[in-house]
Amino acid sequence: MIGGGTGLPVILKALHKKNADITAIVTVADDGGSSGVIRDYINVVPPGDIRNVLVALSNMAPIYKRIFQYRFISTDQFFSGHAIGNLIIAALSEMNDNGIFNAVQELSRMMDVEGHVYPAANEPLVLNAQFSDGSVLAGESEISAAEKTIERAWVSGSDGAPPRAVDEVIAAIMDADQIVLGPGSLFTSILPNLMISNLGAAVCQTSAEVIYICNIMTQKGETEHFTDADHVRVLNRHMGKQFIDTVLVNTEPVPADYMDHQKYGEYLYQVKHDFKGLREQGCRVISNNFLELRDHGVFHNGNQVVDELLRLTGRPLSWFDGEFN
Structure with a gap:
């Protein structure tokens, strides 16, 4: 799976319950919240x-996961709002001379992670x-806050050189049975x-099925008024070819007035469907009820999505529950 944000761990947590060989390739371009502050203090x-x-794929006891995820509520100028896990990752990055990639592999062993967690690049x-x-901005938080229509997105390394993914990331993509993109913010997570x-070239060249999990809601400052076909058009335009094989689309309506737009202010309206537009881009469309409503927010139902992903492998679902092992 390739992505970032809050949607990726939901699907990974559901996949973790199954007998699936998982590699998560995670964005390293976030500059908001605790991550952004740490990035400003330490070049990690x-x-x-x-x-x-890491938490989604960890076999640690729940108490250790809660400690790792604990976010300080102190009024201390530095620690306030920081998650303990963020500080541990930053510390390991400083201790490891070979960059974040090896630091995350070491932490994966410490946390008894099942599968692989690979930073998309070995640098911020x-x-x-x-x-x-025609205007240009740099930085995820600045781009989202601009609330303008994005035409093109790209990434740059800290030294100005074009970034590269490490060999392990490319090998994982080329060896995969499925490449799953999302769910997550189109321009800032995927x-x-x-x-x-x-990395992009490997996704286009791999023989694996490339699956895009379309977002349920449009996002302020990124995908306002987008249909599901618009999401795919943006991906294809950036990659210069029609590389998405299958799209998972939620068709269950979000109940009116359910969502708390003060709490989830970045999400606007439910993504509209354009199945004709998807098929014109060579996509197989799988539509179903992938909706989960909780805490007055709208989320993907991880179990429903994972069941569909596993069906696409051609194996019976019982195989992933260990019946054939």
């Missing part, structure tokens, strides 16, 4: 998305965007990974 890859993925990246009015040149 932003740890937040990596932290959540900067997300850049050009808007429809595209930053694909814009790493050798």
Whole structure:
């Protein structure tokens, strides 16, 4: 799976319950919240998305996961709002001379992670965007806050050189049975990974089925008024080809007035469907009820999505429950 944000761990947590060989490739272009503050203080890859993925795939006891995820509520100027796991990842990055990739592998062993967690690059990246009015901004949080129509996104390394994914990331993509993109913010969680040149090329060249889990809601400052076909058009345009094989689309309506838009202010309206537009881009469309409503928010139902992903492998679902092992 390739992505970042809050949607990726939901699917990974459900996959973790199954007999699936999982590799999560996680964005390193986040510059908001605790991750952004740590990145400003210490020149390390932003740890937040990596932290959540590690917890989703960890076999540690629940109490240790809660400690790792604990976020300080102190009024201390530095620690307030920071998750303990973010600080641990930052510390391991400083201790490891070979970058964040090896640090995350070491932490994966410490946390008894089942599967692989790979940072998309071995250095912190900067997300850049050009808007429809021709203006350009750098930084994920700045881009989202601009509330303009994004025409093009790309990433740059800290030294100005084009970023590269490490060999293990490319090998995982080429050896996979499925490449799953999302769910997650189109421009700030998914595209930053694909814009790493050798990573994006590998996704286009692999013989694996490339599956896109379309977002349920449009997102302020990113995908306002987008249909599901618009999401795929953006991905295809950035990669220069129609590379998405299958799209998972939620068709269950979100009840009116259910969502708390103060709490989830970045999400606007339910994504509209354009099945004709998807098919014109060569996509197989799988539509179903993938909706989970909780805490007055709208989420993907991880179990429903994972069942569909496993069906696409051609194996019976019972195989993943260990019946054939």
